[in-house]
Amino acid sequence: MITRISFLIFILVITSSAFGQKYKRIHNKAILVDTHNDFPSASIEKKVPFDANLLGQTHSDIYRMKQGGIDVQIFSIFCGPEQQTPYAFANRQIDSVYEWVRRNPEKMMLVKTPAELKQAIKEKKLASMLGVEGGHMIEDKIENLDNLYARGARYLTLTWNNSTSWATSAADETTKKDSLPHKGLTDLGIKIVGRMNELGMLIDISHNGEQTFWDVIKYTKKPIIASHSSVWNLCPHRRNLKDDQIKAIAKNGGVIQVNFYAGFLDSTYERKSLLLRQKHKPEIDDLIAKGTQPDYARFMIMEKYQVETDAIRPPLSLLIDHIDYIVKLVGVDYVGLGSDFDGIEAPPKELNGVQDFPLVTKALLERGYSKKDINKILGENFLRVFKANQLK
Numbered sequence: 001m002i003t004r005i006s007f008l009i010f011i012l013v014i015t016s017s018a019f020g021q022k023y024k025r026i027h028n029k030a031i032l033v034d035t036h037n038d039f040p041s042a043s044i045e046k047k048v049p050f051d052a053n054l055l056g057q058t059h060s061d062i063y064r065m066k067q068g069g070i071d072v073q074i075f076s077i078f079c080g081p082e083q084q085t086p087y088a089f090a091n092r093q094i095d096s097v098y099e100w101v102r103r104n105p106e107k108m109m110l111v112k113t114p115a116e117l118k119q120a121i122k123e124k125k126l127a128s129m130l131g132v133e134g135g136h137m138i139e140d141k142i143e144n145l146d147n148l149y150a151r152g153a154r155y156l157t158l159t160w161n162n163s164t165s166w167a168t169s170a171a172d173e174t175t176k177k178d179s180l181p182h183k184g185l186t187d188l189g190i191k192i193v194g195r196m197n198e199l200g201m202l203i204d205i206s207h208n209g210e211q212t213f214w215d216v217i218k219y220t221k222k223p224i225i226a227s228h229s230s231v232w233n234l235c236p237h238r239r240n241l242k243d244d245q246i247k248a249i250a251k252n253g254g255v256i257q258v259n260f261y262a263g264f265l266d267s268t269y270e271r272k273s274l275l276l277r278q279k280h281k282p283e284i285d286d287l288i289a290k291g292t293q294p295d296y297a298r299f300m301i302m303e304k305y306q307v308e309t310d311a312i313r314p315p316l317s318l319l320i321d322h323i324d325y326i327v328k329l330v331g332v333d334y335v336g337l338g339s340d341f342d343g344i345e346a347p348p349k350e351l352n353g354v355q356d357f358p359l360v361t362k363a364l365l366e367r368g369y370s371k372k373d374i375n376k377i378l379g380e381n382f383l384r385v386f387k388a389n390q391l392k
């Protein structure tokens with residue numbers, strides 16, 4: 001009897017360690033693309049550089065990206081609407097990314113084309129790309145769009161939560177419904193979409209209002225992306241995509257890069273997090289009064305009260321549910337990962353930072369996904385869209 005039990009345990013150990021090896025092997029071989037990481041903003045707020053060990057301070061750093069098996073990282077260039085000179089600010093953030101690359105030539109490479117991306121992966125360097133999050137950063141000038149493209153920006157999120165004079169955001173289309181001077185894309189907006197198509201700059205519809213979305217679908221000649229959005233039907237948040245939008249993106253040949261933020265995955269999260277914030281409101285207000293951006297003041301307090309924050313984070317399985325939902329609705333070719341790390345206060349429980357990306361692969365494998373499909377989700381789907389945008 002004892003022998004039989006030991007034999008069974010032996011088999012169990014062998015199979016589980018074989019599984020352990022399998023997910024790591026698949027993960028390491030795959031090209032992992034994350035289309036949204038807010039480290040450039042976190043770097044300013046927390047006064048930390050990317051090439052330092054920041055475990056316990058941020059979600060990301062150069063070492064943990066390697067550990068997490070990230071091959072391609074699109075860094076988000078971002079500033080809020082309160083910024084007086086957003087175009088100059090965007091350029092300063094780009095300068096910072098350039099500086100990290102310059103200091104770490106053996107670890108990072110700035111990537112602007114699919115060929116450079118391939119080369120970076122071959123040289124085992126982090127393919128570092130730039131995406132501009134918020135159309136307000138071009139200050140209504142196509143010339144600024146061209147300049148940002150020339151400096152390496154490969155997507156522009158047409159709006160952040162604030163609308164521009166030429167495109168309306170999801171936030172404004174829902175909360176200022178009746179007072180908007182225009183809705184969707186204006187003539188300038190249509191011109192900008194056309195110019196982005198010409199340049200080969202990806203149109204990112206995350207944060208955009210539904211009218212803007214449908215106008216983009218009407219006018220774009222290239223596949224689009226949602227760089228960091230999840231599924232409305234699983235979590236009805238204005239930042240998420242409804243079924244008809246997901247279907248339209250699939251029809252357009254684009255890709256939805258699922259966001260890891262608890263509030264976009266779990267419909268009960270925002271209520272729980274509001275209670276937590278109310279409890280610590282005096283401390284948050286104090287940070288804001290001292291000049292911390294409101295979002296970061298919130299993040300800092302939630303980090304400070306880690307145990308309380310952890311208790312309301314959803315499980316990783318919920319993130320997989322969002323991926324699975326898109327796959328079941330339109331197929332496996334239109335979904336990827338846009339973590340929003342360092343731009344969110346709460347990712348799923350198991351994912352504490354970029355080092356934990358292999359657990360996403362493990363969870364997909366456990367959900368029954370094949371290696372071929374996992375490769376598509378981790379990066380190939382995005383690469384298809386990136387290449388398609390380069391075609392004249």
Ligand SMILES: [Zn+2]
Pocket residue numbers: 133207228343
């Ligand atoms: Zn965002």
